[in-house]
Amino acid sequence: MSSIKLKVEFLGGLDAIFNHVREHKISLPYSGEPPKMSDLIRHLADNVMTDKKDHHIFIEDGSVRPGILVLINDTDWELEGEDEYELEAGDVLTFTSTLHGG
Amino acid sequence: MSSIKLKVEFLGGLDAIFNHVREHKISLPYSGEPPKMSDLIRHLADNVMTDKKDHHIFIEDGSVRPGILVLINDTDWELEGEDEYELEAGDVLTFTSTLHGG
Amino acid sequence: ETQVDAFFTLEEYLRYGRQMTVRELGISGQRKLKTARVLVIGAGGLGCPALLYLAGAGVGKLGIVDNDVVDTSNLHRQVLHSTERVGQLKCESAKTYLQKLNPFVEIETYPVRLLNSNSFAIFRNYEVILDCTDTPITRYLISDTATLCGLPVVSGSGLRTEGQLSILNFNNTGPCYRCFYPRPPPPNAVTSCSDGGVLGPAIGLVGVMMALETLKLVSGAYTQDNFKPFLTVYAGYPTQSLRTFNMRGRKADCKACSLQASITEKMITSGEINYTEFCGRVNYNVL
Amino acid sequence: ETQVDAFFTLEEYLRYGRQMTVRELGISGQRKLKTARVLVIGAGGLGCPALLYLAGAGVGKLGIVDNDVVDTSNLHRQVLHSTERVGQLKCESAKTYLQKLNPFVEIETYPVRLLNSNSFAIFRNYEVILDCTDTPITRYLISDTATLCGLPVVSGSGLRTEGQLSILNFNNTGPCYRCFYPRPPPPNAVTSCSDGGVLGPAIGLVGVMMALETLKLVSGAYTQDNFKPFLTVYAGYPTQSLRTFNMRGRKADCKACSLQASITEKMITSGEINYTEFCGRVNYNVL
Ligand SMILES: [Zn+2]
Numbered sequence: 001m002s003s004i005k006l007k008v009e010f011l012g013g014l015d016a017i018f019n020h021v022r023e024h025k026i027s028l029p030y031s032g033e034p035p036k037m038s039d040l041i042r043h044l045a046d047n048v049m050t051d052k053k054d055h056h057i058f059i060e061d062g063s064v065r066p067g068i069l070v071l072i073n074d075t076d077w078e079l080e081g082e083d084e085y086e087l088e089a090g091d092v093l094t095f096t097s098t099l100h101g102g
Numbered sequence: 103m104s105s106i107k108l109k110v111e112f113l114g115g116l117d118a119i120f121n122h123v124r125e126h127k128i129s130l131p132y133s134g135e136p137p138k139m140s141d142l143i144r145h146l147a148d149n150v151m152t153d154k155k156d157h158h159i160f161i162e163d164g165s166v167r168p169g170i171l172v173l174i175n176d177t178d179w180e181l182e183g184e185d186e187y188e189l190e191a192g193d194v195l196t197f198t199s200t201l202h203g204g
Numbered sequence: 205e206t207q208v209d210a211f212f213t214l215e216e217y218l219r220y221g222r223q224m225t226v227r228e229l230g231i232s233g234q235r236k237l238k239t240a241r242v243l244v245i246g247a248g249g250l251g252c253p254a255l256l257y258l259a260g261a262g263v264g265k266l267g268i269v270d271n272d273v274v275d276t277s278n279l280h281r282q283v284l285h286s287t288e289r290v291g292q293l294k295c296e297s298a299k300t301y302l303q304k305l306n307p308f309v310e311i312e313t314y315p316v317r318l319l320n321s322n323s324f325a326i327f328r329n330y331e332v333i334l335d336c337t338d339t340p341i342t343r344y345l346i347s348d349t350a351t352l353c354g355l356p357v358v359s360g361s362g363l364r365t366e367g368q369l370s371i372l373n374f375n376n377t378g379p380c381y382r383c384f385y386p387r388p389p390p391p392n393a394v395t396s397c398s399d400g401g402v403l404g405p406a407i408g409l410v411g412v413m414m415a416l417e418t419l420k421l422v423s424g425a426y427t428q429d430n431f432k433p434f435l436t437v438y439a440g441y442p443t444q445s446l447r448t449f450n451m452r453g454r455k456a457d458c459k460a461c462s463l464q465a466s467i468t469e470k471m472i473t474s475g476e477i478n479y480t481e482f483c484g485r486v487n488y489n490v491l
Numbered sequence: 492e493t494q495v496d497a498f499f500t501l502e503e504y505l506r507y508g509r510q511m512t513v514r515e516l517g518i519s520g521q522r523k524l525k526t527a528r529v530l531v532i533g534a535g536g537l538g539c540p541a542l543l544y545l546a547g548a549g550v551g552k553l554g555i556v557d558n559d560v561v562d563t564s565n566l567h568r569q570v571l572h573s574t575e576r577v578g579q580l581k582c583e584s585a586k587t588y589l590q591k592l593n594p595f596v597e598i599e600t601y602p603v604r605l606l607n608s609n610s611f612a613i614f615r616n617y618e619v620i621l622d623c624t625d626t627p628i629t630r631y632l633i634s635d636t637a638t639l640c641g642l643p644v645v646s647g648s649g650l651r652t653e654g655q656l657s658i659l660n661f662n663n664t665g666p667c668y669r670c671f672y673p674r675p676p677p678p679n680a681v682t683s684c685s686d687g688g689v690l691g692p693a694i695g696l697v698g699v700m701m702a703l704e705t706l707k708l709v710s711g712a713y714t715q716d717n718f719k720p721f722l723t724v725y726a727g728y729p730t731q732s733l734r735t736f737n738m739r740g741r742k743a744d745c746k747a748c749s750l751q752a753s754i755t756e757k758m759i760t761s762g763e764i765n766y767t768e769f770c771g772r773v774n775y776n777v778l
């Protein structure tokens with residue numbers, strides 16, 4: 001069992017369901033294949049989220065719910081392969097709620 | 103003769119005397135001892151400044167003139183040894199004029 | 205009024221002199237501002253500061269869409285209204301003040317809710333749209349209408365101590381709101397400033413940023429070559445910060461802006477596209 | 492006026508409700524705002540937006556120092572003045588509008604130039620000082636006076652498309668202006684907004700940031716433990732950005748704030764310290 005060290009940020013109020021902490025240092029355990037974004041997202045939902053009843057705020061249909069933007073090293077994850085992106089040590093993963101207030 | 107690669111930024115209008123370019127990639131040549139901030143400052147004044155008659159805008163009494171802040175990797179150079187700081191490859195050196203307008 | 209040249213009177217040169225001397229704008233930028241027509245949708249926490257700086261800068265024509273009236277609870281952040289104007293239409297209250305700030309600006313007010321039935325008729329009189337609204341429903345309508353009209357959108361938003369800023373449909377080649385958000389958020393996840401609260405300066409800062417982005421668009425600072433789709437995120441705490449993220453371009457299958465786009469003006473004006481249904485209604489029982 | 496509790500009327504709860512629900516401020520922060528006394532020096536490009544958001548937020552007492560009058564060339568960026576008030580004192584023009592925005596705020600105007608002879612008498616009535624001024628001469632005077640009075644300074648500045656923000660003398664342990672700048676810049680290197688030009692939203696953004704920093708100071712967001720000396724730098728172009736630099740603490744030999752400080756109130760009020768001489772005079776022949 002190896003692990004990979006990552007920095008995970010929750011912005012746009014999303015920190016509220018992750019213990020009100022905006023920046024997390026995550027050590028993501030894995031065996032075999034290097035872990036993907038989908039593995040990190042599952043890990044965050046299962047092990048980092050404060051309260052399981054907030055699951056639907058973060059996850060929908062097995063991935064991040066609409067209205068949450070995901071950035072991989074400051075770049076839209078759509079440009080990086082989304083769920084399939086292979087994580088590298090030191091990556092910065094940012095999750096932010098879209099804000100609608102004006 | 104070796105050289106060290108650095109990123110140099112000019113903010114607060116200081117880019118005006120460096121060809122109106124805010125971000126420079128500098129390859130600083132040196133021999134023997136690793137170069138210091140004082141070597142970089144001399145190099146910028148001698149080889150990067152557009153017009154020698156602007157020398158006094160950047161330099162006074164052999165160092166950076168009062169009213170210019172110097173940051174080494176986003177930290178006030180006073181905390182890093184000022185002129186005596188030993189440069190490392192990849193360092194980001196920021197020079198910014200103090201602004202006074204209101 | 206002494207006319208100095210084909211563009212400006214002496215009074216205008218005096219008024220705009222300090223910004224015309226800024227290289228990034230210049231006299232050429234000031235001329236473009238004078239002929240520019242800019243529509244601001246929402247005269248609230250974002251719209252107030254955006255309007256103040258756009259009117260100050262000398263945009264030729266400003267449109268203001270807002271059917272809401274000034275409420276006491278707005279005044280901590282909607283700083284161009286005032287206590288004596290509580291109960292007045294926000295668009296008229298804004299016009300009253302802005303006209304005093306800069307009588308050279310033509311201001312047109314639209315005391316209506318932006319709807320499928322009126323968005324095209326309003327947008328067609330303008331060149332740049334500022335989205336200063338409060339719900340995804342309106343944000344999709346603004347983006348779809350602007351995209352079909354070929355107009356860029358400066359899009360801002362904020363809540364509590366944070367904010368977001370982007371430019372949509374830049375030059376009819378940049379991504380639109382649907383490219384970023386093909387599916388709307390679940391309605392229960394959407395919080396307005398009235399519900400969730402907001403600090404005045406936090407939302408105000410985003411509005412001021414929107415004004416500068418508009419000046420850039422109008423003066424031609426952004427070009428097809430240098431424009432990269434972005435989302436800038438502001439945080440007020442712990443240290444005030446801005447982060448700019450590189451965003452996707454147009455989605456190949458976007459319903460509004462791609463080559464395969466299926467949305468037409470008629471589908472919007474006829475009500476065939478129902479934004480309220482698309483975004484869903486809040487089910488308060490879930491909470 | 493229905494009094495709801497010992498602190499606020501119903502009207503105040505309605506007015507400030509949207510910001511009191513923000514966790515970072517809260518009702519406790521709102522109470523501190525109500526008893527706070529904040530002095531804004533300069534009602535220009537920085538002072539106007541700072542004053543708008545501080546008055547909106549409900550600071551108990553606001554002081555405004557400015558002996559200048561409104562000029563047409565100010566209005567593109569000094570958005571709380573207006574065309575009809577050209578020629579009026581800026582501090583009175585500001586008060587007129589701010590009082591309409593929020594009648595709950597007590598506003599005191601000082602239509603004087605800040606000088607060695609009056610700075611202490613004015614500062615002693617306040618808890619936080621905003622430096623929205625235009626020359627190093629005044630910036631040194633403000634910092635020295637505030638340091639000797641034991642007050643923090645929210646210091647902003649801007650020019651063309653850029654800006655800078657810092658907090659000085661935090662909690663009487665943070666660095667002062669002299670710590671950052673022990674020697675003044677050569678006078679020919681100093682450019683004001685009137686001379687060098689400035690974009691309204693660029694300087695406006697810094698003023699809005701100053702308002703938020705003031706809310707943080709008053710509400711206790713900064714503590715002796717979490718405060719780190721900083722300088723935040725704003726750039727409007729090419730992408731709007733903020734960079735925050737970690738700055739030095741107090742200089743061991745600072746003439747104003749260190750244990751070896753030599754500057755006294757008497758040296759300032761008597762004119763023994765001559766800021767104009769210290770900063771030098773512009774020698775236009777050199778240019
Ligand atoms: Zn699209």
Ligand SMILES: [Zn+2]
Nearest residue numbers: 667670745748
């Ligand atoms: Zn000091």
